[in-house]
Amino acid sequence: MSNNKIALVTGGSRGLGRDMAINLSKKGIDVIITYNRNKSAADEVVEEIEKEGQKGLVLQLDVSTVANHSNFFEELKNGLQEKFNATHFDFLINNAGTGIYKPYLETTEEDFDEMINVHFKGVYFLTQKAIPMINEGGRIINISSGLARFSFPNSSAYASAKGAVEVFTRYLAKELAPRKIGANVVAPGAIATDFGGGENKTNEQKRNAVANFTALGRVGEAEDIGGVVTFLCSDDAKWINGQRIEVAGGIFL
Numbered sequence: 001m002s003n004n005k006i007a008l009v010t011g012g013s014r015g016l017g018r019d020m021a022i023n024l025s026k027k028g029i030d031v032i033i034t035y036n037r038n039k040s041a042a043d044e045v046v047e048e049i050e051k052e053g054q055k056g057l058v059l060q061l062d063v064s065t066v067a068n069h070s071n072f073f074e075e076l077k078n079g080l081q082e083k084f085n086a087t088h089f090d091f092l093i094n095n096a097g098t099g100i101y102k103p104y105l106e107t108t109e110e111d112f113d114e115m116i117n118v119h120f121k122g123v124y125f126l127t128q129k130a131i132p133m134i135n136e137g138g139r140i141i142n143i144s145s146g147l148a149r150f151s152f153p154n155s156s157a158y159a160s161a162k163g164a165v166e167v168f169t170r171y172l173a174k175e176l177a178p179r180k181i182g183a184n185v186v187a188p189g190a191i192a193t194d195f196g197g198g199e200n201k202t203n204e205q206k207r208n209a210v211a212n213f214t215a216l217g218r219v220g221e222a223e224d225i226g227g228v229v230t231f232l233c234s235d236d237a238k239w240i241n242g243q244r245i246e247v248a249g250g251i252f253l
Contacts, residue, residue: 011096189248
């Protein structure tokens with residue numbers, strides 16, 4: 001059996017998920033990442049994981065389509081056995097997601113369903129299926145957003161789904177306590193990635209506004225987040241449970 005701890009990072013092919021996966025590997029953790037469409041980008045992340053001396057595995061997953069989760073877990077079981085000689089894993093990081101920036105009055109039912117399905121319903125039921133495969137003493141880390149605490153226009157559907165995930169995480173922490181599985185939320189602020197059309201990378205007006213509202217005076221970068229997720233998977237963080245940790249440089253204090 002594998003002696004290494006194993007993490008599953010959804011949406012690990014780019015942005016925040018990529019940085020989380022590489023950070024975890026640097027701490028001696030083997031990593032399984034999922035991608036939705038871009039397999040070549042995911043394969044590159046596994047190369048980085050392997051450069052750190054850890055094992056990596058890529059699986060395809062559309063988190064938002066709950067009907068496909070059963071197939072994914074069959075592939076996960078096979079992958080764990082073949083690649084890691086394992087039947088269980090230790091850390092689930094629910095990171096996969098997309099963004100829609102639209103005024104509330106223009107948000108359609110389709111937009112709303114897309115946000116709820118990927119950020120809440122998908123996370124809710126994927127986690128439910130994953131729990132029997134998580135080792136006792138494992139961790140679940142759900143990625144939320146600063147937008148669940150403060151309100152920036154044009155993010156109502158996305159932020160509402162993230163708010164739901166934050167409540168859900170507290171219930172996980174309580175109900176999984178008999179198995180010593182901890183659950184926490186990491187809530188990034190505005191991060192310069194390709195997420196939601198890359199607004200935080202390319203929209204200078206928004207970047208300047210974010211920098212002005214942030215105590216540390218800049219927009220976040222992907223590498224600001226991965227280390228915090230990795231810390232929450234470490235023994236140093238074993239007494240942190242049911243918490244929301246905002247990683248946003250001190251925005252809107």
